[in-house]
Amino acid sequence: MKRHRFFRSRSIHTNIAISFSLLILCTTIVLSYTSYRLSSAAVMGNSVAYTSQLIEQVKLNIENYISNMESIAALVLTSSDLEKYVKGSSSGQEREAKDKQLASQYLRSVVQSRTDISSIVYASSEGITVSDRLDAVLKPLPELVSQEWYQQAMNQTGVAVSSSHVQHLFQDEYRWVVSISRKLLDTFSEMEAERQGVLLVDLNYSVINNLCKQIELGKRGYVFIVDPAGSLVYHPQQQLIYSQLKFEQLETVLGIKSGSVTVNTGDEQKLYTVDTTSFGWKIVGVTYPDDLVANKQRMQGTAALWGAVSLIFAMATSVFLSYALTKPLKKLEMNMKKAERGEFDIRVEIESTNEIGKLARTFNLMIMKIKELMSQIVMEQEMKRVSELKALQAQIKPHFLYNTLDSIIWMAETGKMEEVVEMTSSLSKLLRSTIGEGEELIPIARELEHIRHYLTIQNMRYRHKFTYSIEVHEDILECSILKLVLQPLVENAIYHGIKHNPEQGHILIRGKREQSDIIIQIIDNGVGMDTEQIGKLLLQKADYKSGSGVGVANVNHRIQLYFGDHYGLSFASEMEEGTTVTLSIPALYEEES
Amino acid sequence: MGSLWSKIGLSALLLFFIVALGWVGYRMFTNELGTKVRTIIYVPKTIDSSIEFWEVMKQGVATAAKEFGADVHMVGTDTELDVDKQIQLLEQAIQEKPDAIILAATDYYRLVPIAEQIKAAGITLITVDSGLNGGVSESFIATDNYEAGRKAGQELIKNIHSDDQVAIINFVQGSATAIEREKGVRDALSQNGVNHVHDTLYSNGSSRKAYQLTIDLLKNQPQLKGIIGLNEPSTLGAGLAIMDMGLKSKVKLVGFDNSSSEVQLLEKEIMLGTVIQKPFTMGYLAVKTALEVVSGNKVDPIMDTGSEFITKENMYTSENEKLMFPFIE
Numbered sequence: 001m002k003r004h005r006f007f008r009s010r011s012i013h014t015n016i017a018i019s020f021s022l023l024i025l026c027t028t029i030v031l032s033y034t035s036y037r038l039s040s041a042a043v044m045g046n047s048v049a050y051t052s053q054l055i056e057q058v059k060l061n062i063e064n065y066i067s068n069m070e071s072i073a074a075l076v077l078t079s080s081d082l083e084k085y086v087k088g089s090s091s092g093q094e095r096e097a098k099d100k101q102l103a104s105q106y107l108r109s110v111v112q113s114r115t116d117i118s119s120i121v122y123a124s125s126e127g128i129t130v131s132d133r134l135d136a137v138l139k140p141l142p143e144l145v146s147q148e149w150y151q152q153a154m155n156q157t158g159v160a161v162s163s164s165h166v167q168h169l170f171q172d173e174y175r176w177v178v179s180i181s182r183k184l185l186d187t188f189s190e191m192e193a194e195r196q197g198v199l200l201v202d203l204n205y206s207v208i209n210n211l212c213k214q215i216e217l218g219k220r221g222y223v224f225i226v227d228p229a230g231s232l233v234y235h236p237q238q239q240l241i242y243s244q245l246k247f248e249q250l251e252t253v254l255g256i257k258s259g260s261v262t263v264n265t266g267d268e269q270k271l272y273t274v275d276t277t278s279f280g281w282k283i284v285g286v287t288y289p290d291d292l293v294a295n296k297q298r299m300q301g302t303a304a305l306w307g308a309v310s311l312i313f314a315m316a317t318s319v320f321l322s323y324a325l326t327k328p329l330k331k332l333e334m335n336m337k338k339a340e341r342g343e344f345d346i347r348v349e350i351e352s353t354n355e356i357g358k359l360a361r362t363f364n365l366m367i368m369k370i371k372e373l374m375s376q377i378v379m380e381q382e383m384k385r386v387s388e389l390k391a392l393q394a395q396i397k398p399h400f401l402y403n404t405l406d407s408i409i410w411m412a413e414t415g416k417m418e419e420v421v422e423m424t425s426s427l428s429k430l431l432r433s434t435i436g437e438g439e440e441l442i443p444i445a446r447e448l449e450h451i452r453h454y455l456t457i458q459n460m461r462y463r464h465k466f467t468y469s470i471e472v473h474e475d476i477l478e479c480s481i482l483k484l485v486l487q488p489l490v491e492n493a494i495y496h497g498i499k500h501n502p503e504q505g506h507i508l509i510r511g512k513r514e515q516s517d518i519i520i521q522i523i524d525n526g527v528g529m530d531t532e533q534i535g536k537l538l539l540q541k542a543d544y545k546s547g548s549g550v551g552v553a554n555v556n557h558r559i560q561l562y563f564g565d566h567y568g569l570s571f572a573s574e575m576e577e578g579t580t581v582t583l584s585i586p587a588l589y590e591e592e593s
Numbered sequence: 594m595g596s597l598w599s600k601i602g603l604s605a606l607l608l609f610f611i612v613a614l615g616w617v618g619y620r621m622f623t624n625e626l627g628t629k630v631r632t633i634i635y636v637p638k639t640i641d642s643s644i645e646f647w648e649v650m651k652q653g654v655a656t657a658a659k660e661f662g663a664d665v666h667m668v669g670t671d672t673e674l675d676v677d678k679q680i681q682l683l684e685q686a687i688q689e690k691p692d693a694i695i696l697a698a699t700d701y702y703r704l705v706p707i708a709e710q711i712k713a714a715g716i717t718l719i720t721v722d723s724g725l726n727g728g729v730s731e732s733f734i735a736t737d738n739y740e741a742g743r744k745a746g747q748e749l750i751k752n753i754h755s756d757d758q759v760a761i762i763n764f765v766q767g768s769a770t771a772i773e774r775e776k777g778v779r780d781a782l783s784q785n786g787v788n789h790v791h792d793t794l795y796s797n798g799s800s801r802k803a804y805q806l807t808i809d810l811l812k813n814q815p816q817l818k819g820i821i822g823l824n825e826p827s828t829l830g831a832g833l834a835i836m837d838m839g840l841k842s843k844v845k846l847v848g849f850d851n852s853s854s855e856v857q858l859l860e861k862e863i864m865l866g867t868v869i870q871k872p873f874t875m876g877y878l879a880v881k882t883a884l885e886v887v888s889g890n891k892v893d894p895i896m897d898t899g900s901e902f903i904t905k906e907n908m909y910t911s912e913n914e915k916l917m918f919p920f921i922e
Contacts, residue, residue, distance in 0.1 A: 166909060166918045172853060176920045205920060220660050231911050237656055239873040242912045243899060308613055315607065 013326040020318030024311060032307035036299055043299075047218070047287065048260055051273045054215055055285040058223060059275045061211055065116065066279060069180040069201045070159050072110060076120060077184065077199055081106040086128060086184065086197060100130055107132035116207045118177045121169055123150065124184065124197025137171045144169065153181035153198040161279045163227040164205050164234060176205035178233070208234050221287040226250055228280040253284050262289070328356045332363060344371040385561055400487075401431075407461045423460050426453040434484065440562075441480040441588070444511065444518075448472060451486045451509065458494055465505065466498045466524075472511030476518050480588045482562055485555045489522045489569075489581050492537070492552050497526020497579055517567075518587045525578035534571045552581075559585060632691040633658070633665045633883055635876075636682060638699050638723065640669035645852075646872050647697075649919040650722070653876025654695070661884050665695075676700045683707045693717035693883035701769050702726050717886045721879040722872070723770065728894060731886045734878045736870040737897040738770050741849070742777020742823070744902050745868045747785070749819045749847045752865055755786035757818035760810055761793045762803055762831055764824040774823045774849070791817075796827040803830025811838050818844060825850035828867065832858040851903070851917050859905045866904040869916050874898040 076082060085099035107120045111132040121131040123144050131138055144150060147168075152160035162179035184197040212223045212234050225233035230250050232238055240246040249263040249272070256274045263270055273285040328350050335348045344367055350360035404427050411420045430453040433446065448470060455468050490507060498505035508523040529537070537552045556569045563586055573579040635654050637647045651667065658665040668686065670678040676699045686694055687710060694716055698704045701723070708729040711718045720730040749759065761778055763771050775793060782790055794810070796803035803826055810817060811834060820835070822828030828848025832855070835844050841863050848855060848867040858864040875898045882892050901916060908917050 163911065165911065166914045168909065172857060174853065174856065174918045176918070209920065219662055237660075237877075239653070239871065239915050240656075240877060242915065243871060243874045245874060245877070312607075312611070319607070 011326070012329065013322050016322035016325060017319045020322065021315050024314040024318060028307045028311045028314070032303045036303040039299060044289070048271070048273065051217055051221075051271075051285045051287055052258075052260065052275070054217065055223070055273050055275045055283050058211060058215060058285075059277050059283045062208065062225075062281065062283065063277050063279075065203060065207060066161060066180065066277070068114075069117070069203055070182075072114070072117070072120075073159065073180060073182050073199055073201050076107065076110060076122075076201075077182070079103075079106055082122065082130070085130060086122065086124070101134060103130045104132060104134045108134075116204050118167065118175055118202035118204045119169065119200075120202070121200045122184075122197055123200070128197060131169070133170070136173070138169060139171065149179040149181040149200050150198050153183050153200075154196070158182070159279070161227075161281070163229070163231045164208065167202055169200075175202070176209075177202035178205060178208060179203075212236075215285070217285055217287045219288075221285065224248065224284050224286065226253055226282050226284065228254070228282075230254060233281060248284075248286075253282055256282075328352065328360065332356065332360055335363070339367055339370075344374065403461070404457055407457070411460075419460055423457055426456040429453045430457065440483055442483050443477065444472065444479050444481045444520075445477040447481050447483065447486055448477075448509075450484070451490060454487050454490065455507070458490075462494065462499070466494070466507055467504065468507040468509070470509045472509065472520070473513060476511055476513050476587065478589060479513075479518055481518070481520075481585060482558055485559065485583065486520065486522070488552055488555050489583065492581070493522055493524040493526065493579065496529065496533075497524035499526075501526045513587055516587050517584050520583045520585075522581045522583075523578065528575040528577050528579055529571070529573040530575060534573060537571070538569070555583075559583070631661075631663045631693070631884055631887055632689075633663055633693045633695060633880060634686045634689065634691045635665050635667045635695045635879075636679065636686065636697065637667065637669045638673040638679075638697045639671060640667065641671055645919055645921065646850075646870075648921050650697075650872035650876035652919075652921075653873035653878075654880050655876075656873075657877040657880035661881065663880060663884055665880060670699070673699055676703050680704060680707050683711065687711055687714050687716065690714070691716060692887045693719060695719045695721055695879045695883055696730070697722045698725050699723070705729060717883055719879050719883045719886070721875050732882045732892045732894055732896060734875055734882060734896045734898060736875075736900050738773035739777040739780075740897065741868045741870070741900040742774035742779075743781040744777075744900060745774075745821050745823075745847045745849065746778040746781025748866055748868075748902050749821060749845060750782065750785045750787060752845045753787070753818045756789065757787065758789040758791065758814060758816045759787055759819040759821065760791040760814070760817055762806060762820060762822045762827040763793050763795050764798045764827050766795055771823060778821050778823070789816075796822075796824075796830060798824070798826055800826035800830040800833070803827045804834045805830075807831040807834035808838065811835070811840060811844065820844060820846050822846065822848040825852050825855065828864070829854050829858070832863050836861065836863050856908070856917065859903070859908060862905060866902050868900050868902055870900055871898045871916060873915075873919070 081099075081102045085096075085103040103122075107122075107130065111117050111120055119132055121129070121138070121144075123129045123138075123141065125141075125145055127141060129138050129141060129144065138144065148165075149160065149162055152162065160179075160181045162181070164176060164178050166174045167177045167179065168174055179200055179202055181198050181200045184199060208225070212225065213236065215223045217223065222236045224235040226248075227233050232241065235241060235248070237246050241248060247265045249265060252261060252263055253272060253274055256272075258275045260271060260273045263272055269289055271287045271289055273287065275283045277283065331350065332348055335346050338346050346367060347364055348360040350357050404423070408420055408423055408427070411423065430450060433450045433453070452470070459466065459468070486509070490509070493507050498507070505524055505526050509520065510523065511518065511520040513519075538556055539553060552569065559568045567584050567586065570582045570584075571579065572582070635651075637650060639647055642648055654665055654667070657663070668682050670682065679699045680703070683694070683696070683704075684707065694711055696704070696708070696718065698708075698720055702725075705725050705727060708718055708720075708725050712729065718730045720733045720735075722735050724730065724733040724735060753759070759782060761775060763775050765771050779790065782788075791810070791814070794803075794806045796806065803822065807820065807830060810820075820831050822831045825848070828846070828850070829852065832846055832848070835841060835846055836858070841861075846858070846864045848858075848864055849869075851867060851869045855864065855867055859867065878896055878898060882896065885892050901913060903913055903917055907913050
């Protein structure tokens, strides 16, 4: 499976922290949002319930007012004073006027007993009119009869309730009322049909106005009342609606008996809570859903704030947790880096028993094993080197021996006994020092002793073809040098420098100390070598057949094996001028080595 | 390198959340500030509670204040003529540093300097009903008086012949409202071929003067068939003169505004009808517009609240009842 680049390029620590954070972020957002939604829904539900209770209360109050008016109407209609006047039982103008006055007085007493009644008027088509005010001038009968309250009452049985309107019964008097009118026929059933009249009780509009006005529905909410015909009985913004600055969904309202509905008017959402009175008015509570959750902003803010707080807390925890988890891993990684660099003396200290702890223990075991193997390899290498050295040393003996013995034989044959003695003596000393006690390092003094014997032998062999001199500082005589390193160099100077030189040559061996190193030079004034020859010299293996003795290359190799690559041989040569071989080794005293 | 990046990443993440937290806190804080109640000072021409027009406008103002959650308080002079006092009240209003001032200017010219001061103080100025020379305010909310005048003229024309004589009784010379209304009337008449229009008479806002002028007019001009009164006293005076001279069936009267006296003239059929304004709408729109300007929204520099022609027949319809007989609590 292809892993996402995002996760690949980051550490486990970061990955864990980021994953945790994202997880926590999502969870917190979901939780905060859900809790906000739930509590907002709960508040909303409460508000709706509260609104419908209020609306029901308004409905009950209004029903109460209207039924009061109805009972007043019923009471008035059964009064004997009114009945007397209406029936016209008294004859004569004076009597009739008296009856009218009594009836009016009765009506007035009823009106005065209640503040919510504006006026009570009785009118009948055959010309009888009476009101609670004797002095006020009623409008002419035809006008009264044509008014809505009269017509409505005539056209229906029972009580007719009008919408709110301006009552214009009296001259110069215009009051806002709600009219309750009722046919006389219902109570005076024995009367003939044409002697019909209507009783009107006007309810002060301010009663309804005050009742609705005091209802507080949130910040902006309000109550309005609409009658079954769809005309507004009460609306705080009635004029705005008529001016079409505001709209209400009256058709929706008229379709509902009771309950709540959300509507869109203009650019805003409103919640209508509708209840219907017994006589058909619909009381509508208008609330704004935004308003309903009065502390919506605060709830949002609180939800967001606590969400953010817990988020930060959780984030910190996740960062800490991922740190704690990856810390041992980091430690392990650090130790592995060390091991990579070659340090094997390490141990990862992780005590935990979990996967990482197991890993650490395994790592420790592995490192131990590697260490063991390493020391084993070192030992083996050492052994190999020693045996190789021994082999190299061993290579010298037979080669030189044959040549010298050949010379001795030759001298003996020619009867040069003195020389035979000298040569054999030198050889004997040479062999003794060569075989020695098997140690590798010897003092320079001994090596020089050895080389003197060697030079003596060679000088005799080549019939004094060269002279030699040794100039070595006394302070380095006690320093150690590898056994038998000078001999091949001198041999080389003889064979390649002096031997082919027609004149008598000279070999100079010079030794001195340079800082912590010892420099020994073998200088000859022979034919010299070109660079190609020098290169060959260092590369070649010991070439027994050519008789060139133990290879210079072997000397170089031994020095480097023993003292390291910094040391070894270097050559400086000029054709026909001679060659200088410089040998460098560290200045070591016997005690130190 | 890798660990450096992850450290940067983590720090960035943490920083992001701290910033987010800060933002939420800031939002909460500013929301508290955002719900700060706007204050508006409403200066009508008069606070005389017996004048229905201003009472109804006050209702409109109060309705809007409740709906939009603004804190509106009213200051004003006892009469519509006290220009100096109104200027003084506005000076005080500036000291209170409201968000907006709604002004019904008592004078078209004299209030311009104080209006400039209001604007200079960074307060939103809305004029209602009566505006200012040069349109200093952010918005002027009133009846389109030219249109109202046209309406009156057109309604009169329906009841007279084009060769009939017509008189106009205006209320004051030089008032912007008066000029606009008269222009509307004259344009409507001439466009419909009524060319016998008498020189304008001025009642100076007195019904007695209007009565006297009309009596003289009716006596001297027996051919007169129509009169248009351009405000309440002018109309009332003319109506009473017609009634007293018994010329109800001969001379048609169209008026302006509403009062119970005018309602009687309508009911007695002395008057054909009256053009009425909508002070509730004016008050409501003034507050709404002021709040919109304060919130930084663009508004129309002039808003027409409209007018209605009311006759005996339609005055008790539920639409017109509220306008004709405002319910004053």
